[in-house]
Amino acid sequence: MKPTASPKTYRVKSFGCQMNVYDGERMAELLADKGIAPAPEGEEADLVVLNTCHIREKAAEKVYSDIGRLKKPDGTKPLIAVAGCVAQAEGEEIMARAPAVSMVVGPQAYHRLPQMLDRAVAGERATDTDMPADAKFAALPARYSGRRRSAPSAFLTIQEGCDKFCTYCVVPYTRGAEISRPYKALIDEAYRLVGAGAKEITLLGQNVSAWTGEDDKGHRVGLAGLIRALAELPDLARIRYTTSHPADMDDDLIAAHGEVGKLMPYLHLPVQSGSDRVLAAMNRSHTAESYLRLLDRFRAARPDLALSGDFIVGFPGETEAEFEQTLQLVDAVGYAQAFSFKYSPRPGTPAATMDGQVPREVMDERLQRLQARLNRDQRAFNEASAGKTCEVLVERRGKLPGQWLGKSPWLQSVWFEGDAAIGDLIEVELVEAGPNSLGGRLLGRVSA
Ligand code: SAH
Ligand code: SF4
Ligand code: F3S
Numbered sequence: 001m002k003p004t005a006s007p008k009t010y011r012v013k014s015f016g017c018q019m020n021v022y023d024g025e026r027m028a029e030l031l032a033d034k035g036i037a038p039a040p041e042g043e044e045a046d047l048v049v050l051n052t053c054h055i056r057e058k059a060a061e062k063v064y065s066d067i068g069r070l071k072k073p074d075g076t077k078p079l080i081a082v083a084g085c086v087a088q089a090e091g092e093e094i095m096a097r098a099p100a101v102s103m104v105v106g107p108q109a110y111h112r113l114p115q116m117l118d119r120a121v122a123g124e125r126a127t128d129t130d131m132p133a134d135a136k137f138a139a140l141p142a143r144y145s146g147r148r149r150s151a152p153s154a155f156l157t158i159q160e161g162c163d164k165f166c167t168y169c170v171v172p173y174t175r176g177a178e179i180s181r182p183y184k185a186l187i188d189e190a191y192r193l194v195g196a197g198a199k200e201i202t203l204l205g206q207n208v209s210a211w212t213g214e215d216d217k218g219h220r221v222g223l224a225g226l227i228r229a230l231a232e233l234p235d236l237a238r239i240r241y242t243t244s245h246p247a248d249m250d251d252d253l254i255a256a257h258g259e260v261g262k263l264m265p266y267l268h269l270p271v272q273s274g275s276d277r278v279l280a281a282m283n284r285s286h287t288a289e290s291y292l293r294l295l296d297r298f299r300a301a302r303p304d305l306a307l308s309g310d311f312i313v314g315f316p317g318e319t320e321a322e323f324e325q326t327l328q329l330v331d332a333v334g335y336a337q338a339f340s341f342k343y344s345p346r347p348g349t350p351a352a353t354m355d356g357q358v359p360r361e362v363m364d365e366r367l368q369r370l371q372a373r374l375n376r377d378q379r380a381f382n383e384a385s386a387g388k389t390c391e392v393l394v395e396r397r398g399k400l401p402g403q404w405l406g407k408s409p410w411l412q413s414v415w416f417e418g419d420a421a422i423g424d425l426i427e428v429e430l431v432e433a434g435p436n437s438l439g440g441r442l443l444g445r446v447s448a
Helices: 018-033 057-069 084-097 110-121 133-139 183-195 223-230 251-259 276-281 288-301 320-333 360-385
Strands: 009-014 047-052 079-083 101-105 126-128 153-157 200-204 212-214 220-222 238-242 266-268 306-313 337-342 389-397 403-407 413-417 425-433 437-447
Touching (some): 009 018, 018 047, 018 084, 018 153, 018 200, 047 084, 057 079, 079 084, 079 110, 084 101, 101 110, 110 126, 110 133, 183 200, 183 212, 183 223, 200 223, 220 223, 223 251, 276 288, 288 320, 306 360, 320 360, 337 360, 389 437, 413 425
Parallel strands (some): 047 079, 079 101, 101 126, 306 337, 413 437
Antiparallel strands (some): 212 220, 403 413, 425 437
8 A cells, every 4th residue: 555644634423332432432532642633523534444334234235335435525545444343353354355445453452543543644555453352441541531521321331241252143253352451541531421411321241240359448349339339429329230141140239239229220231032942042042931030129129120131033953943943032031122134144153054044035024013013012111201300411402492302210202391401310300102202391491
């Protein structure tokens, strides 16, 4: 490649899960620290970071079409870095197939992006997909140490990687083995987030309930211990966490849902299927029944808990009767929200070569039936919320003048009109329930 001018503007485009979004924010900070400015809205940047996701087929294909499309107003290509999980899984291929790409950087190596960029400007192409993740966190500069402001709701990655090896999933390969970030580093980062204006922190990990660390007294603590410590931060109003695996939910975490007021009444606990045969083939290490009993215990600790889950339809060998067991599980739980996907064979995973791959039409039809039920339950949950009074954390302006949008404790989108500002906690009465959001009536400001 030819040497190019140093980029003046950047854009980071994140396509994946919340952890991918967190990584995108950290890469943006690294570039800003190098004196590069975010590109103005609607204008192509000198440097584009495609922060990719590998979880399903479509997500990976998108990368190449994006690379093809990127063009600056003068018709030249920007500097392109491919980051994220596709970079990790297919780094060499990307370099071979897409000459316009000058940097490929994996999710555990992006702390070295600034040095890679210097080399790219000098005309050198480079790939860095080293693991493991702990080196990255130790090397990243402190977050929000400058005068930057945080959004009212901020992400904080506390755990990375996954040792569960569900047979359909690429994450253990793209993110590597489970590691927990140290307690003190997390408390420090949370302090800085709150100092920069965050009112809510969502603790992130591929398997967040497996987090473990040593507190300031040298005691071994789990996720619940970390949540209790964060609840002591005076200006932090809300704590959430995602995503958990049913196998790692301990008694202390269940108890924390009943005891820690700042821990929001919401639990995202993926189940994937309601059939024990399918769950075993997925290597999920829980049954439909053990999942339901676990939810009972959470609900006993926090009766108003809103539940969310992930589902896969059409896993290899899934029969109609097995799919119907998933529908029965949905009926038994009554989810407030859920995410459902067609099974997507991922290269290198055991399920990709299993017998009984389910035809696309069957998957389409099952997904439709499942989503009809999930939508029904989401609507019912929202309708049951009407008449309640709750706090809403204001995240942005609505479409109409004087209108605001925020989140209820149960993670519902709530809009209301009146005197408010982004970052306020507002007391509202929920008056109007729609399928995807609720309308509220402003009662007063809880805090500014
Ligand atoms: N660590 C989390 C999130 C994993 S990815 C967890 O275990 O819950 C998020 C969701 O994507 C998964 O819960 C699963 O429902 C879905 N998913 C993962 N791999 C998939 C695949 N190969 N095909 C379709 N959906 C998949
Ligand atoms: Fe993937 Fe399973 Fe790990 Fe979740 S628990 S990241 S679905 S392997
Ligand atoms: Fe996608 Fe990687 Fe997250 S594959 S879902 S960006 S961990």
